[in-house]
Amino acid sequence: xxxxxxxxxxxxxxxxxxxxxxxRPMASLPYFGRFRLVDFAMSNFVNCGIRTMGIVMxxxxxxxxxxxxxxxxxxLDRKNGGLFILPGSAFGTSRTGARFLLRDLVHNKVYFTRSxxxxxxxxxxxxxxNVDLDKVYEAHKASGADVTVLTKTASExxxxxxxxxxxxxxxxxxxxxxxFGETMFLDCFVINRQLLLDMFDWYAATDYLxxxxxxxxxxxxxxxxxxxxxxxxxxxxxxxxxxxxNMDVLDPKVAAELFxxxxxxxxxxxxxxPAKFEIGSHVCNxxxxxxxxxxxxxxxxxxxxxxxxxxxATVRNSxxxxxxxxxxxxxxxxxxxxxxNVVPAGTELRGTPEDVLIKEKAH
Amino acid sequence: xxxxxxxxxxxxxxxxxxxxxxxxxVAKPAVSFGGKFRIxxxxxxxxxxxxxxxxxxxxxxxxxxxxxxxxxxSAWNLDDRNGGVSILPPYATQTGGAWYEGTADAVTQNLxxxxxxxxxxxxxxxxxxxxxxDYDDMLANHKRNNxxxxxxxxxxxxxxxxxxxxxxxxxxGRITKFTEKPKQPDSNLASMGIYIFxxxxxxxxxxxxxxxxxxSHDFGGDIIPKLLGxxxxxxxxxxxxxxxxxxxxxxxxxxxxxxxxxxPDFDIFSTTFPIMSNSSTRPPAFVGKDGNIxxxxxxxxCQVLGSVKHSILSTDAYVGERATxxxxxxxxxxxxxxxxxxxxxxxxxxxxxxxNVSVGSVDTTKDTAVIGNxxxxxxxxx
Numbered sequence: 186x187x188x189x190x191x192x193x194x195x196x197x198x199x200x201x202x203x204x205x206x207x208x209r210p211m212a213s214l215p216y217f218g219r220f221r222l223v224d225f226a227m228s229n230f231v232n233c234g235i236r237t238m239g240i241v242m243x244x245x246x247x248x249x250x251x252x253x254x255x256x257x258x259x260x261l262d263r264k265n266g267g268l269f270i271l272p273g274s275a276f277g278t279s280r281t282g283a284r285f286l287l288r289d290l291v292h293n294k295v296y297f298t299r300s301x302x303x304x305x306x307x308x309x310x311x312x313x314x315n316v317d318l319d320k321v322y323e324a325h326k327a328s329g330a331d332v333t334v335l336t337k338t339a340s341e342x343x344x345x346x347x348x349x350x351x352x353x354x355x356x357x358x359x360x361x362x363x364x365f366g367e368t369m370f371l372d373c374f375v376i377n378r379q380l381l382l383d384m385f386d387w388y389a390a391t392d393y394l395x396x397x398x399x400x401x402x403x404x405x406x407x408x409x410x411x412x413x414x415x416x417x418x419x420x421x422x423x424x425x426x427x428x429x430x431n432m433d434v435l436d437p438k439v440a441a442e443l444f445x446x447x448x449x450x451x452x453x454x455x456x457x458x459p460a461k462f463e464i465g466s467h468v469c470n471x472x473x474x475x476x477x478x479x480x481x482x483x484x485x486x487x488x489x490x491x492x493x494x495x496x497x498a499t500v501r502n503s504x505x506x507x508x509x510x511x512x513x514x515x516x517x518x519x520x521x522x523x524x525x526n527v528v529p530a531g532t533e534l535r536g537t538p539e540d541v542l543i544k545e546k547a548h
Numbered sequence: 549x550x551x552x553x554x555x556x557x558x559x560x561x562x563x564x565x566x567x568x569x570x571x572x573x574v575a576k577p578a579v580s581f582g583g584k585f586r587i588x589x590x591x592x593x594x595x596x597x598x599x600x601x602x603x604x605x606x607x608x609x610x611x612x613x614x615x616x617x618x619x620x621x622s623a624w625n626l627d628d629r630n631g632g633v634s635i636l637p638p639y640a641t642q643t644g645g646a647w648y649e650g651t652a653d654a655v656t657q658n659l660x661x662x663x664x665x666x667x668x669x670x671x672x673x674x675x676x677x678x679x680x681x682d683y684d685d686m687l688a689n690h691k692r693n694n695x696x697x698x699x700x701x702x703x704x705x706x707x708x709x710x711x712x713x714x715x716x717x718x719x720x721g722r723i724t725k726f727t728e729k730p731k732q733p734d735s736n737l738a739s740m741g742i743y744i745f746x747x748x749x750x751x752x753x754x755x756x757x758x759x760x761x762x763x764s765h766d767f768g769g770d771i772i773p774k775l776l777g778x779x780x781x782x783x784x785x786x787x788x789x790x791x792x793x794x795x796x797x798x799x800x801x802x803x804x805x806x807x808x809x810x811x812p813d814f815d816i817f818s819t820t821f822p823i824m825s826n827s828s829t830r831p832p833a834f835v836g837k838d839g840n841i842x843x844x845x846x847x848x849x850c851q852v853l854g855s856v857k858h859s860i861l862s863t864d865a866y867v868g869e870r871a872t873x874x875x876x877x878x879x880x881x882x883x884x885x886x887x888x889x890x891x892x893x894x895x896x897x898x899x900x901x902x903x904n905v906s907v908g909s910v911d912t913t914k915d916t917a918v919i920g921n922x923x924x925x926x927x928x929x930x
Contacts, residue, residue: 217831217832218831218832219829219831219832219848220831257622258829434831435834437834437836437851440831440834443831444830444831446830446864449828449829449830450829450831451829452829454623454827454829456822456823456824456825458582458583458584458816458817458823458845459582459583459584459833459845459846459847459848459860459861459862460832460833460845460846460847461817461844461845461846462841462842462843462844462845462846463810463843464809464810464842464843465842466841466842467840468835468839468841469835469836469837469838469839469840470835470836470837470839471834471835472831472832472833472834472835473832473833473835473846474832474833474848475584475832475847475848476817478817487832488832
């Protein structure tokens with residue numbers, strides 16, 4: 186898709202604050218052991234042939250830059266096009282729910298004016314799904330829409346997800362928060378580039394709004410159509426959704442859908458050896474990343490890179506992130522243990538299945 | 549090492565015919581090892597970890613996978629503006645062209661590469677050995693000894709010395725004698741095939757050797773004896789760490805198994821001298837509800853639904869329900885389907901063992917079973 190460029194927005198925060206996203210932008214939340222949430226948006230773009238991609242950064246961008254680097258892992262370290270790191274405004278983190286903040290787009294107008302592309306794909310970095318965007322773009326061209334939004338019927342309530350009012354596949358209204366049965370916005374859309382530039386002028390006075398909020402009164406004039414995605418989708422804006430979306434991948438069907446080898450989710454590579462399951466270890470229904478050393482017992486859990494589970498330690502129904510050590514005799518259950526923690530010998534970290542305990546990142 | 553003080557010439561053209569089915573369609577340096585590595589990772593990582601940024605890789609046999617794996621060298625931080633990795637296959641000239649006829653001939657045919665880089669020293673390496681070595685330390689030794697040629701050596705058990713090229717040296721390390729596979733060795737220092745030459749001497753010697761009709765153009769067989777005869781200053785550099793040449797199926801299998809157990813001799817987990825690799829991005833390894841893994845290395849992308857013991861599962865390997873794998877190595881993408889049984893075997897890349905089929909035998913007097921790359925083993929075939 187040479188005629189299309191991409192933009193990933195990372196300059197927003199979730200309504201619910203948690204120790205997981207206080208210390209890092211949502212985009213760089215670790216996911217399923219070795220990934221970060223932003224990998225999905227970037228990989229979906231790259232897998233459909235997009236080779237020019239901007240990323241709008243939040244103020245605390247260190248971990249995102251560390252992760253994406255020059256974009257090499259996504260094939261974006263290019264002479265023509267490639268990765269563009271774009272500054273976001275301070276307004277982005279104000280928990281307004283705006284994820285395509287007009288101000289952030291207008292301030293980076295040059296990214297769009299310098300391009301000769303026909304269209305621009307947008308995505309946030311907080312949804313987990315693997316989609317063939319080629320099909321979305323084909324549908325966009327075939328329907329003659331100005332904007333095509335990726336959607337799915339909501340199966341539950343989520344205060345952070347945007348919902349559309351839709352009639353015959355055409356969007357006629359937008360509101361924050363979805364309930365069961367509504368058309369939820371998967372935070373990914375394609376828009377014709379010239380129209381986008383026009384909108385910057387139309388909505389110049391209201392640049393503190395989300396693009397779709399600004400558009401709300403214009404759905405008669407702007408033809409916004411939906412493209413229904415029927416694959417696995419997980420919006421990740423709160424602790425509960427985060428935990429569940431990780432655990433979902435322990436179902437091989439979900440794993441196969443998210444990580445097919447012909448449409449890989451790309452991420453930063455590390456030089457860590459394969460996971461070592463030592464003599465006497467017991468691991469079931471779990472995922473282990475490279476560099477792990479497991480001597481103890483692990484079930485229904487996900488281990489990030491370079492995790493050590495000592496002999497006699499037990500990890501159940503938990504996420505243990507990169508670089509953690511669970512010492513001998515320690516017990517971790519229904520918990521999310523953020524990066525770099527050492528769980529001392531004989532101690533316990535325990536939440537409930539309904540309310541998992543979060544052990545914040547070690548500093 | 550400063551820029552271009554020393555460049556490396558990495559010999560990676562060998563077929564490795566004794567690895568049989570494992571090298572039927574890839575060169576030996578490209579054979580997968582240790583779950584996520586390929587054999588050449590060790591030499592390339594040693595170069596990177598030793599500060600050598602100019603590496604010529606001499607390829608010949610089945611080079612496609614090797615070339616694409618090396619790529620720009622960026623996986624080993626060797627995509628350096630000033631040098632980096634150069635792949636050096638045999639080439640045609642106005643007067644024809646020739647295959648590399650021996651280790652020395654391969655380098656002779658690329659003297660242009662050496663002259664263009666104009667280094668003071670040239671490090672000659674093999675792309676098919678497993679070890680960690682700081683070549684910078686070896687170079688420091690070379691300079692301290694004011695040597696013309698330094699050869700890395702390691703002590704081998706006396707009873708095995710007659711299988712190696714054996715060097716006899718004085719107390720200060722100066723080499724007095726070199727014998728290829730001596731019947732009655734007077735030393736147990738074996739050449740590792742790792743050399744540092746003064747570049748000028750190397751160029752001069754190789755040019756002479758090229759015109760010598762009686763030479764087999766081999767470093768061990770021709771170049772070293774010649775320099776020794778000429779009275780040049782040849783020194784040993786003693787290495788005492790883990791070193792393996794996985795030249796045969798049984799040594800490949802044994803060395804793989806050496807990575808397992810509680811305290812393996814070769815620590816692939818060391819972070820101070822990391823082994824780098826050009827790995828693909830696959831999700832973490834998954835162990836199913838009835839999966840059972842004991843004493844194994846398991847790479848990303850693996851799915852284990854059955855039982856695996858004392859084995860290595862490389863990237864994207866699959867072990868189905870009720871399947872058992874013991875004392876084996878599954879290379880990338882190898883599939884052991886439901887109810888199959890694999891014992892003391894090496895399964896090639898993307899090979900398949902069909903449901904309920906048995907491969908290999910617990911009988912240690914029998915050879916390790918080998919299934920070639922892309923081979924499917926069905927019922928009644930094994």
